[in-house]
Amino acid sequence: xxxxxxxxxxxGVPAEIDVAQYPSLVALLDEAxxxxxxxxxxxxxxxxLTYGEIDDLSRAFAAWLQGQGLKPGxxxxxxMPNVLQYxxxxxxxxxxxxxxxNVNPLYTARELAHQLQDSGAKAIVILxxxxxxxxxALAGAVIERIVVxxxxxxxxxxxxxxxxxxxxxxxxxxPAYRLPHAVRFNAAIAAGRKMSFAPPPIGPKDVAVLQYTGxxxxxxxxxxxxxxxxxxxxxxxxxxxxPALKRKPIEGQMxxxxxxxxxxxxxxxxxxxxxxRTGALNVLIVNPRDLAALIKEISKYKFNFFPAVNTLxxxxxxxxxxxxxxxxxxxxSQGGGMAVQEAVAKKWLAVTGCPIVEGYGLSETSAGVxxxxxxxxxxxxxxxxxLPNVEIRIIDDSGDDVPLGSPGEIAIKGPQVMSGYWGRPExxxxxxxxxxxxKSGDIGFMDERGYIKLVDRKKDMILVSGFNVYPNEIEDVxxxxxxxxxxxxxxxxxxxxGEAVMLFVVKRDPxxxxxxxxxxxxxxxTGYKRxxxxxxxxDLPKTNVGKILRRELRDEAAKALQQNAPSEASxx
Numbered sequence: 001x002x003x004x005x006x007x008x009x010x011x012g013v014p015a016e017i018d019v020a021q022y023p024s025l026v027a028l029l030d031e032a033x034x035x036x037x038x039x040x041x042x043x044x045x046x047x048x049l050t051y052g053e054i055d056d057l058s059r060a061f062a063a064w065l066q067g068q069g070l071k072p073g074x075x076x077x078x079x080m081p082n083v084l085q086y087x088x089x090x091x092x093x094x095x096x097x098x099x100x101x102n103v104n105p106l107y108t109a110r111e112l113a114h115q116l117q118d119s120g121a122k123a124i125v126i127l128x129x130x131x132x133x134x135x136x137a138l139a140g141a142v143i144e145r146i147v148v149x150x151x152x153x154x155x156x157x158x159x160x161x162x163x164x165x166x167x168x169x170x171x172x173x174x175p176a177y178r179l180p181h182a183v184r185f186n187a188a189i190a191a192g193r194k195m196s197f198a199p200p201p202i203g204p205k206d207v208a209v210l211q212y213t214g215x216x217x218x219x220x221x222x223x224x225x226x227x228x229x230x231x232x233x234x235x236x237x238x239x240x241x242x243p244a245l246k247r248k249p250i251e252g253q254m255x256x257x258x259x260x261x262x263x264x265x266x267x268x269x270x271x272x273x274x275x276x277r278t279g280a281l282n283v284l285i286v287n288p289r290d291l292a293a294l295i296k297e298i299s300k301y302k303f304n305f306f307p308a309v310n311t312l313x314x315x316x317x318x319x320x321x322x323x324x325x326x327x328x329x330x331x332x333s334q335g336g337g338m339a340v341q342e343a344v345a346k347k348w349l350a351v352t353g354c355p356i357v358e359g360y361g362l363s364e365t366s367a368g369v370x371x372x373x374x375x376x377x378x379x380x381x382x383x384x385x386x387l388p389n390v391e392i393r394i395i396d397d398s399g400d401d402v403p404l405g406s407p408g409e410i411a412i413k414g415p416q417v418m419s420g421y422w423g424r425p426e427x428x429x430x431x432x433x434x435x436x437x438x439k440s441g442d443i444g445f446m447d448e449r450g451y452i453k454l455v456d457r458k459k460d461m462i463l464v465s466g467f468n469v470y471p472n473e474i475e476d477v478x479x480x481x482x483x484x485x486x487x488x489x490x491x492x493x494x495x496x497x498g499e500a501v502m503l504f505v506v507k508r509d510p511x512x513x514x515x516x517x518x519x520x521x522x523x524x525x526t527g528y529k530r531x532x533x534x535x536x537x538x539d540l541p542k543t544n545v546g547k548i549l550r551r552e553l554r555d556e557a558a559k560a561l562q563q564n565a566p567s568e569a570s571x572x
Contacts (some may be wrong), residue, residue, distance in 0.1 A: 005385035005392075005450025010243040010373045017235045019386045019415050022226040024202040026094050028234065029276060034407050036279035044084050044284040045297070047155035049240045051279070054088055057154070057189060061092035064192030070123060074095030074198045075210065077116060077124040077143075078263065079103040079134070082284040086152040086262050087272055089125045089147075094208060097200035097213040098123075101210045102263040106234050106544055107130070111220070116141040119222055119422060125149065125185065129167070131177040133302070141567050149185035150174075151286070163453075186361060201423055204228035210422050211265050222422035223364045223468055232415035233269055233366045234277050236388040240272075241305075244332045244357075244374035254280040255329070256305045259288040259312060264545050266337050269367035270307045280305070288312060289353040290545075295321050302329040306354075309337040310344055311546040313356060314486065315478075317347040318508075330354040332374055336361065338547045339454055339472045345379035355379055364418045364431070364438060382451045383444070390414040394446050399433050404451035407455050407468075411437035433494065445472070454522055460550055462491030462499050464528040469501060471550065474531070477524045481517065483509035488540055489531065490554040492561055502557050503531035506539060533557070 006015050022028045027554045040048040049057070065076070076093040078100060082088045093100050101119045103112065105127060116124070123145040126134055131148055152163030168174045208230055210222035218355055256275050260267035262284075263359035275282045283301055286296050295316070306315075313335065316322045333348065335358040345356045359371035360383035370392065372384035386392045393401055394408040402408035417438045420428035432438055443455040456470035463469070472487040478487040485508040494500035505517065521530045537559075541549040 003391065003450075004448065007447075008373075008385050008449045008451065010375055012242060013239055014388055017232070017239060019228055019232040020204070021233060021235075022231050023204055024206070025208050025230045025234075025273075026199075026202050026227070028231055028545040029091055029094070032134075032276045032279065036276075039279055040281050041276065042084065042087055042282045042284055043085055044286065045159075047084065047152075047159055049088075049154065051276070054091060057088045058091035058095060059197050060189050060192035060195075061088060062192070062196040063197035064188045065092060065098065065123065065145075066198065067192070068123070068194050070096065070098060070145070070173065072202070073099065073207070074123070075099045075101050075119045075121040077101040077103050077121040077126075078120065079105050079107075079112070079124060079126040079130060080149070080263070081105050081286050082126065082258055082262050082267075083127065083149075083151055083286060084284070085125070085127075085149045087276075087282075088154065089185075090262075090272065094202075095197075095199065097202050099207050100567050102265075102268065104214070104261075104263060104544055107133065109133050113137040113140060114220060115212055115222075116143060118220070119212075123147070127151065127175075131179055131182070132175040135177045135179055146179050146182040147185050147188055148179065148182045153184075153186050168407070177469070199292050202227060204231070204253050205419075207419070209268075211268075211366070211418075213363050221424055221427060222497040223366075224420055224422050225366045226349075226419055228415055229366050229418065230269070230273065232298060232389055233368065235272050236390070236416065237270065237274050237368060238277055239388055240371055241278075241374050247375045248331045250304050250331060252330065253304045254278055254305060255301050256280050256282050256307070257285070257301075257303045258282045258307075259285040259294060260307060260309070260337075260546075261544050264337075265361070265363045265367045266307065266309075266545065270334060270336075291315055291319050292321065295319065295325065299325055302326060304331045305334070306330060306332070307334040307336065309333065309546040310340045311338075311542060311548065313340070313348050313488065313513045314344045317344065317351050318485070319370055323351050325354040327354060332361060334358060334371075336368065337545050339476070340379070341476050341479040342379060343476070349379065358383055360384070360442075360452070361416075362440060365412055365416050365439075366418070369414065370414050371414055372451075380451065382447075382453045384452065385450045386414075386452075387416070390416060392446070392452065393437055394444065395433070395437075395439075402445075404448055405445055407443050408442070409458060410440045410442045410452065410454075413437045426519055444469075460490075462489075462501055464491075464494075464499055464501065465497040467528045469499075469529050472524065474503065474521075474529060476499060476523065478503065478505065478517070481512075481520055483507060483512040484517075486540055486548075488548045488550055488553055490515045490550050490557060492554070492557045493534065495533070497528070500532040501529065502533040502535070502553075504535050504537050504540060504553055506537055512536075
């Protein structure tokens with residue numbers, strides 16, 4: 001498409017960035033540790049680590065990992081929420097030439113066992129709260145070293161001791177486990193301080209991270225993110241952020257609210273790595289679902305950068321205490337992970353005065369590959385334009401380009417894209433076009449400015465009597481209803497139309513009825529798009545990042561229809 005999007009670039013943002021200026025992600029991090037040595041890098045529950053302390057701690061832990069016989073290319077699983085140990089362990093593994101395997105700490109033993117076996121991880125660093133899961137997942141794994149840590153282990157004395165006591169004894173959040181050969185995190189650090197660290201040669205084509213997909217299209221697969229892949233994404237993200245910083249300069253150090261889990265590719269890039277690249281302070285939120293605690297924690301800081309998903313933006317914007325915070329320092333609110341709904345964006349802007357800038361990316365593209373201009377003053381309803389170094393085509397099922405304005409599959413090419421799926425060459429081959437574009441599985445269209453509108457996931461599309469129905473459109477309409485807090489639309493089997501739309505709703509107002517909501521949908525949606533079934537729920541199933549699990553709802557709905565059809569709402 002001749003990169004028509006370049007004409008929509010903000011002033012000063014380059015079309016191409018030299019990713020070869022750093023031979024590896026480690027070289028970039030080493031520069032940050034030296035440049036920002038005395039600045040605080042991460043804070044968790046009031047306890048801080050400076051860039052210099054992360055440098056020293058990660059160097060010691062890297063030496064210990066080497067001392068255990070781990071060699072460059074070996075995989076190390078990190079299974080922790082947002083605690084201070086995560087950036088230390090992540091930096092240590094990378095510095096030792098190891099491959100980081102990010103693991104969701106809320107995985108079941110079955111899910112964990114698959115990821116450990118699939119990646120062939122030889123070591124794991126795990127928060128003790130989840131050690132019992134690991135105990136039940138070790139059969140068939142090749143784990144040789146287990147490092148267990150407590151929430152307070154890097155919080156210093158006496159805060160760390162008190163925190164661990166409360167977590168273990170008062171809140172009883174650490175189930176009993178038996179891992180007799182496990183080593184405590186702080187003991188490994190102490191031992192590593194007495195060892196010499198030998199930095200191995202690390203090149204741009206070496207794998208840095210295995211970022212596992214959520215498994216929503218089948219078995220979870222590990223996307224291989226190279227050192228140059230992550231460097232490319234970081235440098236592009238940094239360049240893209242500059243217009244926002246010029247429009248509203250930050251006084252002193254940038255502060256990032258890190259409420260998204262660091263093991264997820266979104267936060268891994270825009271919080272952990274971009275934060276260290278820019279010398280920012282990351283405010284780590286251990287449990288973002290505890291909104292009251294989250295708001296209390298961030299009220300202590302004049303925060304500047306707030307990455308989040310739609311559900312978190314929505315929950316916070318509608319919390320009465322959130323509106324009382326000081327938003328004078330907020331420069332950018334970055335949306336990603338799922339579609340941002342217009343009603344949520346409007347509410348967030350009204351509360352904070354800062355528009356949500358929506359972007360788009362996947363695990364396979366090391367997070368963002370498109371974004372709206374960072375200095376946008378309003379919500380556009382699109383996922384923006386391709387970032388520097390990124391090419392995007394909109395293709396049909398044959399791999400041919402579709403006309404501008406027509407929907408098709410979003411195909412992506414550039415250094416931000418993975419090199420393939422770990423150990424799955426056939427899956428890798430199926431995921432790329434002949435000319436090297438990654439097929440995202442997402443449906444969208446590009447306008448004449450180069451802006452891309454995300455229509456939906458290919459797999460989530462509902463086919464009603466031959467008409468394509470996209471859940472995002474329905475959800476966006478329903479979310480505007482003042483009595484609706486959250487919603488999700490899925491397709492369910494239907495004898496007459498093939499599929500029908502089923503809507504799940506969390507009410508904001510208990511007086512809302514199915515009939516009233518059906519009437520509203522009838523006024524906003526054409527016949528085949530209207531929900532045939534409406535079901536009210538107290539909450540909706542979500543991933544740890546806050547993305548609504550449509551597949552789970554779809555499976556439940558299909559099963560319920562077979563057994564006992566849910567209440568049908570007339571939408572005629």
